[in-house]
Amino acid sequence: MDSKKPDRRGFLKGAAAAGLAAGAVQSASGQTPASGSSPKRGLKDQIAYGDRSRFVTSIREPAEGRPSPDAFGLTFHVVTPLAESVGIITPSSLHYVAAHRGFYVPDIDPKEHRLMIHGMVDRPLIFTVDELKRLPSVTRVHFLECIGNRAKPTHKSVAQTHGMTSCSEWTGVPLSLLLKEAGVQSGASWIVAEGAEEIKGASSIPLAKAMDDCLVCYGQNGEPVRPQQGFPLRLVVPGFEGIYQTKYLRRVKVVDRYYMTYNDYGHLQKDPKVVALTEQIGPKSVITFPSAGQQLSGPGFYEISGLAWSGGGAVRKVEVTTDGGRTWKDAEFKTPAYKMAHTRFALAWNWDGKACELMSRCIDELGTVQPSRAEVAKFWNEPLTPDFRPRGADNTIQLWKVASDGSVHNGNFA
């Protein structure tokens, strides 16, 4: 680099000194610069690893207002800013983060990391990360979703109601390939997948699922899995709730029973119907634009846009209503409908400037239809009050209310 060239940071500092950064000053292009707009990294660093525009400010926020980091310095649940999302890939740095107990993001040297396959196998094996990368790879797009991803009356944005789901392109080795290398013994029925972080989070996963489509991933969105997402190895269990997606994967033990680990503990229920609703995610969708907290600038054309997904397979159809459910129209898919992946849908819409109610519902390839809160309350024979809380994972329809002034509100609980 030519050190004599004026660098951008120096220029901006000069501009700030000249008073340009004071208050909401308009830039030459007429746009308002973001506050504190001086880039944190030098040009050389930015050329080596690019930043987004300083005018793009969407960030993750703590879920449920629970501080992250918390009082113990643990990273806790943070949500993806879905309102600003486009397409189906969540930038890795905006992928939601969830942790059963909260966690200290481990600083793992991939050269030191190992994955052990053992238990009810003929040939226990230990792999290095480099060995795993030598094996035939698979790349697939899959969503992850925390079971805590449920809309509440207090929620004021789609990030708060639905932000604990994100979608990535994952690259790795099929877990079934590794299990076949090890030779699963007869009588095995479950695996215990365990991480290398401080708490060594472990989940019991049905062997049938492990042999079906689980991936031991080292890649996410074209680069190594990020540390907050499990670097250097993450087990992706497509369509299952988030807790099964074991980060920092270091051990897979093949066993003959449900192990009731600490992670499994939250799934231990008396009612088998509830238990069934805590593993595979049901068909689900949400409109991300217009959504609560956003503002329509006036009557006219808008493209209603949203995300649909299902743990049961690909999204077959998404229907959208703009009149509170009296009529439903088929939405257009803007992306391929991959299995167990976010699918971007849209519907052309001319807003007449009157108050209206927007909803979407997802139908997956199994023919399962995303239910309303009323339908779920009826299934459990409970009254539909604002407090009604669907048991297991909540995949109910989200209602957004558009007021005549163009403001958009969470309408589920009104």
Next chain:
Amino acid sequence: MGILRRLLPPAMALGVTMWAQSPTYRLGRTPTAEEMRAWDIAISPTGKELPPGRGTAKEGADLYVKKGCAGCHGPTGAGGKAPTLIVTKGAPTAPGAMPGMDMGIQPPGLMAVSAPYATIMWDYISRGMPLGKEGTLAPSEVYALTAFLLYKNDVIKSEDEAMDAQSLPKIQMPGREGVKPPPEWKHGTPRLQGYP
């Protein structure tokens, strides 16, 4: 493969699923017995993975202070920054807070009261506590702390009753009744038939 498929149904009728089992790539190495033993920290309800050692509630009461548990969970096992561990005696056994579960599925409640097997408590204390020093407790210390929480929550009646690999899995936990593992998962089926 076609022949294999025709041969499979009798085996599947017996509930046995068969996987292709021969190694193809021959990468990775065989772990040593010591590696497998050291890494194998998940404790099943049978308790067969529990290591040797023993501890009583009386010993656990000392450790609860000495190991710093009281600092986060409160001197009485309640009222600290970290989740409640002990239900006040005589008070209704309201489910306590469960670590990290406050926004997930309905918390099944305080572990010592609602865990179906005491092995779950042992497993969690062993792998997850104390915060920042996880995995440093000796097996006997984990037995003692587990016994302490069981005693304080009225699950065992004597503070001198020793917990070890034999006695711990046999504890009749009040939360045991009716707890079931998830139903069998099958590719390409809805999560719950009949659910709207």
